[in-house]
Amino acid sequence: DAGITQSPRHKVTETGTPVTLRCHQTENHRYMYWYRQDPGHGLRLIHYSYGVKDTDKGEVSDGYSVSRSKTEDFLLTLESATSSQTSVYFCAIRPTSGSSYEQYFGPGTRLTVT
Amino acid sequence: KNEVEQSPQNLTAQEGEFITINCSYSVGISALHWLQQHPGGGIVSLFMLSSGKKKHGRLIATINIQEKHSSLHITASHPRDSAVYICAAPPNTGNQFYFGTGTSLTVIP
Numbered sequence: 001d002a003g004i005t006q007s008p009r010h011k012v013t014e015t016g017t018p019v020t021l022r023c024h025q026t027e028n029h030r031y032m033y034w035y036r037q038d039p040g041h042g043l044r045l046i047h048y049s050y051g052v053k054d055t056d057k058g059e060v061s062d063g064y065s066v067s068r069s070k071t072e073d074f075l076l077t078l079e080s081a082t083s084s085q086t087s088v089y090f091c092a093i094r095p096t097s098g099s100s101y102e103q104y105f106g107p108g109t110r111l112t113v114t
Numbered sequence: 115k116n117e118v119e120q121s122p123q124n125l126t127a128q129e130g131e132f133i134t135i136n137c138s139y140s141v142g143i144s145a146l147h148w149l150q151q152h153p154g155g156g157i158v159s160l161f162m163l164s165s166g167k168k169k170h171g172r173l174i175a176t177i178n179i180q181e182k183h184s185s186l187h188i189t190a191s192h193p194r195d196s197a198v199y200i201c202a203a204p205p206n207t208g209n210q211f212y213f214g215t216g217t218s219l220t221v222i223p
Contacts, residue, residue: 044213101162101164103159
């Protein structure tokens with residue numbers, strides 16, 4: 001257990017509404033990631049962060065923004081949700097002590113955009 | 115082009131069978147990560163390995179860095195092994211990980 005929580009765990013929202021997902025970690029890890037998981041595609045990187053206020057885009061960043069104002073929180077925002085953003089969203093951290101090759105995942109957020 | 119390829123994509127086995135899942139990658143890595151995801155569940159770490167073989171219970175993972183190939187074996191498979199198995203490759207440079215699309219395993223009693 002790497003002390004990662006995600007909220008909400010489930011959300012149904014309407015097309016065009018803004019949505020913010022929260023990832024919270026308790027162990028002060030520097031690297032945090034947001035992925036989406038869809039059938040046939042596996043895990044795809046949306047955005048990641050390598051420190052407070054330091055973020056970068058992943059392969060599927062269009063329509064998403066992120067913010068990291070504190071080490072422990074990494075927020076993912078869908079500015080105007082679309083049905084194509086219906087997915088399961090996972091947050092992950094990468095420890096920088098010990099093995100730097102592993103990632104630990106949060107429990108996921110199932111988002112449905114109707 | 116996928117940097118990490120897994121095979122097979124789907125696998126159905128009878129309880130007790132020996133199972134092999136393969137992962138090949140094209141990126142330069144120093145280690146490879148095997149993950150497990152039960153239906154509707156979270157993603158948990160099984161193995162991180164950079165050479166040779168690791169064993170945990172009935173699960174065995176092997177890697178050949180030179181050949182860019184890793185395998186996950188399950189001996190005496192059980193229905194509770196039914197899950198999606200994902201291999202992940204952290205690159206030697208940069209911060210982004212590469213993931214296989216997963217192998218969906220169903221073990222029938």
